[in-house]
Amino acid sequence: FIALFIFEPNVKLYSRQHPGLYISAMVITFVLMIVLACCGSVRRSFPVNLILLMLFTACESVLLGTVSSFYRVEEVMIAAGICTVVCLGLTLFAFQTKWDFTTMSGILFVCALVFMCFGFALIFIRSDIVRLVYACIGALLFSVYLVFDTQMMLGGNLKYSVSP
Structure with a gap:
């Protein structure tokens, strides 16, 4: 998913010009962390736990993709490898x-x-x-x-x- 932000010029440009994407993903990630940390019943109930985990992963991907769009491909690949x-x-x-x-x-x-x-x-x-x-x-x-x-x-x- 992060590769989309690096290799697709339109997505790269959009993520750079619209900080709302980054901010909304950050807010959702923060809310999900609080919910998953504080609500044991939510964390243990299937399939809600998997849905929240997928949403958290998607938001983290958007955050990393947005940050990665500001760097060169080589730098991102070296960081990922390390x-x-x-x-x-x-x-x-x-x-x-x-x-x-x-x-x-x-x-x-x-x-x-x-x-x-x-x-x-x-x-x-x-x-x-x-x-x-x-x-x-x-x-x-x-x-x-x-x-x-x-x-x-x-x-x-x-x-x-x-x-x-």
Whole structure:
């Protein structure tokens, strides 16, 4: 779906000139996240859960497609390739590791909070090196989050797990 925003000139132009598409997809995504996080009965009832998941996926595709339309094809493809390799590697690591990341929720929350505060401070700091360090720390932090979430979904002999 994202390829449509990159390769189709009319869609690319439309998404660049009409920010309402992006904003509406963002609002719907936010509402769906709140509904899915707060309403366990909705999250567990078939087929409503699948419909909401498909709607969430479509909105995320529109968001990513709109952002991708502002970049060159090569840049988007390199980013997609790197993301695929990193996510696959971290998922395989989460499956086979003996370390239990599910006990790190408090540490991860504090790190994310500090990361967010540092991000607000970066509004006033004009340094490319500091921004690069911030991006690297963010990639590391959210890589640990990916392993944490994967182990939470796996359950098994880990200390904590999540149900659908």
